[in-house]
Amino acid sequence: MFQFLLAILFSLSWKITTSALPAEDYLHCLSLRFENSSSIVYTQHNSSYYSVLKSSAQNFRFTTPSTPTPLAIITPLHASHIQAAVYCCRKLGLQVRTRSGGHDYEGLSYMTAYKVPFVVIDLMNLRSVHVNVDEATAWVESGATIGELYYEIFQKSRTLAFPAGIGYTVGLGGHLSGGGYGSLHRTYGLAADNVLDARLIDVKGRVLDRKSMGEDLFWAIRGGGGGSFGIVLAWKLKLVPVPANVTACRVTKTLEQNATKLVHRWQYIAHKLPVDMHTGITISRANSGEYEKMTLRATFSFVFLGSIDELLPLMEDKFPELGLGNGDCFEMTWAESNLYLVRLPIGVPLETLLNRSSETVLSKLFFKAKSDFVKQPIPATVLKGLWAKFYEEEAKTAIITFVAYGGKMDEISETETPFPHRAGNLYGIMYLPGIFVTQDWCGELE
Structure with missing residues (x-):
């Protein structure tokens, strides 16, 4: 006692x-x-x-x-x-x-x-965004969201963008410092690869820029983890050119429609597609047929920096098995394509990007998520073994996404930033709990 x-x-x-x-x-x-x-x-x-x-x-x-x-x-x-x-x-x-x-x-x-x-x-109150179209740069405070950045860029120019993620409620401070990427990473690399300068408060309370902090610290904050080396107040970003309109596509196949064969084939093709192509796959459970037979569906998505007329012949040449057609694709601005990738209806107001509390991208629930990086194609027999896991009760809402690498990611050294997953990676895998509704969730840490 x-x-x-x-x-x-x-x-x-x-x-x-x-x-x-x-x-x-x-x-x-x-x-x-x-x-x-x-x-x-x-x-x-x-x-x-x-x-x-x-x-x-x-x-x-x-x-x-x-x-x-x-x-x-x-x-x-x-x-x-x-x-x-x-x-x-x-x-x-x-x-x-x-x-x-x-x-x-x-x-x-x-x-x-x-x-x-x-x-x-x-940092929720430190969220200003200042876009300089002439210099193709932007100064962004760490508390701003990806959506707020995209919206401000679009207000100034339809032909400028920034290669961050598609989760528009994600804070930029964590996304930039954690190695985040999005639908332009095969064209322009990670978000952190396009940081020109930063203002950081160190442990002594000093406000440092790139010159005064030195290149070693500037290297570390671009992928080494948010808050690990100081608190970044703001980032100077290099904006990148995009066409006034891009093409976004989506096509879904079930196991009965040869989804396994298509996913297997995608592994050999996706990383070799032109650098102005983003592609991913989402795999989840579904019901099919008159008696609601349980099956799996694989949804293939694409964002192409060009027109539908340019894309379809390219896909017919590179990936004819998928059967991508005109009805699967839509032309829109690059800013709008980010809303399309999170399955919002076409034509939804662009102001949606300003919604910091939206649960469209991520529902607030209990979850666990992990990532992998794939260097060799997964055999079809192994994929079938993976599919079997979806039929377990605890995995009924699970989602697996594949996001193609290659392109610019192959050109950047693994030591250029603290994010080492570059050349040699065919694609990334994310295992998600089913609360994400995106077509292909783009990497984000914060």
């Missing part, structure tokens, strides 16, 4: 030591660094603390009662707020988590696997 009471007292004393007192000390430290800190600082004493914490927490695995929560959440309005937050964390020995959109698969931007005091710096 005594040991039981002692354990309870120890537990309570731990909570006081690691939660209440550090939070008070942290708030006091912040109050000495800038005025009105209460307007952007949330602790568990604030009624809106948990709503702010969960506002961009995409994976409910990390919002359970047993998940460690931060001592405080800071939502800075200026660089000085971040400098103060970092200074006080360093002074009090607190860990820092940096969040721009919360889409990282393992919740690393808003939780910790260890019971240690930490603070979340949420």
